[in-house]
Amino acid sequence: MPDLPQHESPGQVLDVELHILDRQVLDRDDVPIGHVDNIEVDGIEPGRELDPASPPVVTNLVLNSGILPRMFGGRPPASRLHRVPWSAVRNVGTAIELGEPGASFDVTWSERWVRDHVIARIPGGRHAPE
């Protein structure tokens, strides 16, 4: 294999599998809210000739929506995709940091449900350990 030319892009370069998928997502206060399971882009229409001048851009990260489809194929119903808009992303490093609190994303509903119905009802559940 001859040495191929190296393509240089301005800005941070991200390979989806390497840098984004399965990374931990932290909210504004560094609280984990999920992992990236998928990425939504616009600008690709299946079957149409693509426009070289307007590359697709990331619109949403999809969190915790079906580890099973990723393991076995298929996809979860569109209504169950927990989306986080790209505009909420503050930094992409060893974790993906958001600029908003976790409660503003629907991916945290199960956390809130368990909290409200189970954990907070057990005595001491709302107190810090001593």
Place this chain on the structure above:
Amino acid sequence: MKKYFAVALGILTAIGGFVDIGDLVTNAVVGSRFGMSLAWVVVVGVVGICLFAQMSGRVAAISGRATFEIIRERLGPRAGAANLGASVLITVMTLTAEVGGVALALQLASGVQPLLWIPLAAFAVWLVIWRVKFSVMENVAGLLGLALVVFGVSLFLLGPDWGDLKTQALQQTSHPRETPLTYWYYAIALFGAAMTPYEVFFFSSGGVEEKWTEEDLVTSRANVLVGFPLGGLLSLCIAGCAATVLLPRGIDVDALSQTVFPVAMGAGQLGLAVVILGVVAATFGAALETGLSAGYALAQFNGWSWGKFRRPAEAARFHLTMIICLVVAVLVLLTGVDPILVTEYSVVFSAIALPLTYLPILVVANDPQYVGEHVNGRLMNAVSTVYLALILVAAIAAIPLMILTKAGA
């Protein structure tokens, strides 16, 4: 001064926290059947856990990412989920064994049936996880676990033929009553007992819990590099006691009472009281660690909020996971299954799950994005790669050996 105190405390808790029901039982079984001829495996296992615990701690301190986040990130959904399934299964098995161990030890102290102690012990574990601060929990359990040093004292009081023990350790001759297959089966069990995967989950998550930074690396390295080998030495003393008292009498260990008996013989009733206290502390401490590890693993894999530094309500699914795991452990124990048997299986299954945990740790400990300038050195990488190969061989050989030897019968 405060810094030296922190280092000393860390080392002491590392020693006390190193030995759990798996180490206790496996070392006693091996000592009673093979003498010191498998001592080399303990050494190999301790070096291995030092390597990988240290790496996972370094990754956690610098990047803030605990081990199961790394596993998910580097292995992807399929292999990651396979590892999650295996790790949670083994960790809950170990948790079951530890809770059972607490109950057995309390039975030895009180004469009251273990079935009555099991729910109590599990509830106490939950209460500590629920209410006690991480550092307090770790230090108290670790320091009380130091009572197990009485194994070393008893070994001296028993006055064994040291030359004989040394010969056994150096010649690796298996006892005439044993076959090479059982010898290697127990080699894998000992290896698995020393390198149980929950230890790295707990160690790295503990680093995040205690908010380690780059400056804490020296302390954490000292804890591991001094504490774990001393814990390994303690394991060897357990084996040595069994080799001195039980091996010549043809007694194979299959109960906790036999494990601690040599201490009674060497140090009398006082020694017995101390060793039982040590066993309760060590198994209780390990029950906390395994319970938390199951929660860490599941929460980190799914990206849930986790950690004892948060209020339970701020890590709701994490706490719910641990409650469920404890309930499962109690239900399993209430069927009357022998905790010692659960222990013996859990250490061998540990050996099987090791490669998928240690591969991502090794890879990420070389990645500057995660550890900055603190990437592995050449020697570290060479030794770790050899270990990865070793772990792979042990994992592949474990199941066939288990079937061929009827689980070491």
Place this chain on the structure above:
Amino acid sequence: MLLNDILSLPVVGPEGRLGYVADCRFAIDGSPGPLLADAQLVGLIVAGKHRHGFLGYERTSVRSPAPLAWWFERRQRGSFLVLWEDIESIDDVVRVRPGYTRWSATL
């Protein structure tokens, strides 16, 4: 469109099959947003045999421990980057325009 639908699609060039989509490369260099600029697609990483390799790790500059790096690289040998402007269409297969350029896949 969801990106996982593109990952591991077969890639076809003018001279026949080239391999599979192993990864998608983005760069944060689009129009500025509130926190980060938009992430625009640079191109697709095409791999010959193994579709996933070690999740892209082989493309980083990390070369140690040597035996592992050697193994990962071997599994991903021959992969390359195709830029967005060289991609004609994406449906069940990814079609590459005639006269496309192979770029190095390494980061």
Place this chain on the structure above:
Amino acid sequence: MRLRVVVATIGAIALLVSGCSGSPRDMSMGVREAQSAVGTARLALTSSEDGDTTGSFAEAMVDEAGTRLSSASSTASAFKPTDRRTAAQLEAVTKALGDADTAIRHASEALAGFPGAPSVRDALDELETVATDLGDLAGNLEAPR
């Protein structure tokens, strides 16, 4: 790929078959377990007499020895004799295990100190006799695996 599956399956079946069938070695394994149980009970009694252990600890040890002995019996009886020689051996083994069971029960009673229970001294003597018998028996049987 399919070949690999076939080889793996055959390997697994071979392992299972070789691991699970009963053999004369089951008897020696059973005797070995019984020796271990009797030895444990003897240690419990002597150490309790010497004051090295508490009563409840010694009782727990003897209880566990009893459990181990039942497991020894089931280990030994996994073997189904095929000829006269092994049938006679199995009979001897079964009898020795029965004696051991009685001896351990007596040891347990002696420790508990019920009225009419054997003395610790007597229980120890009985255990010693049983241990000797088991030792002789083990020597006659095929060596354990």
